[in-house]
Amino acid sequence: MTRIKRLRTVFTAEIPETLDDGVLYVSRECRVALHNCACGCGEEVSTPLVATEYKLTMHGDNASLWPSIGNHDFACASHYVIDQGMIVWANKMSRAAIEAGREKDRLLKRPPAPSPIAETMGPTAGGLFGWFKSIFRKFFN
Numbered sequence: 001m002t003r004i005k006r007l008r009t010v011f012t013a014e015i016p017e018t019l020d021d022g023v024l025y026v027s028r029e030c031r032v033a034l035h036n037c038a039c040g041c042g043e044e045v046s047t048p049l050v051a052t053e054y055k056l057t058m059h060g061d062n063a064s065l066w067p068s069i070g071n072h073d074f075a076c077a078s079h080y081v082i083d084q085g086m087i088v089w090a091n092k093m094s095r096a097a098i099e100a101g102r103e104k105d106r107l108l109k110r111p112p113a114p115s116p117i118a119e120t121m122g123p124t125a126g127g128l129f130g131w132f133k134s135i136f137r138k139f140f141n
């Protein structure tokens with residue numbers, strides 16, 4: 001297997017059936033980026049471009065993806081960062097680190113907690129203003 005050193009970015013509305021090695025396919029419509037695992041194992045890596053997943057930054061024609069690509073579910077278990085189109089290999093993550101990362105993901109993806117009752121029942125800015133206005137009217141009309 002040949003390791004891929006860099007990824008060329010191709011913007012596409014539709015993701016092709018088969019991916020070429022060394023190409024990062026970005027679909028803004030589908031909010032996803034796809035590439036073949038940089039270790040050369042042929043596994044497809046899908047990185048959703050949503051706030052809780054991956055952030056794509058373009059530097060001219062070169063893409064950076066953050067956070068790192070951790071293919072822990074593939075046989076190769078490769079782990080790397082795509083930085084300005086270059087593959088920067090990272091250490092294989094320990095099981096504990098992977099689990100910690102997943103736990104953090106899980107927390108991030110939880111729907112936001114409903115606002116506390118005290119906050120929703122307190123006077124709103126408009127309400128307070130209306131109250132002042134009514135007092136003002138009472139005394140000065």
Ligand SMILES: [Zn+2]
Nearest residue numbers: 037039041076
């Ligand atoms: Zn791989």
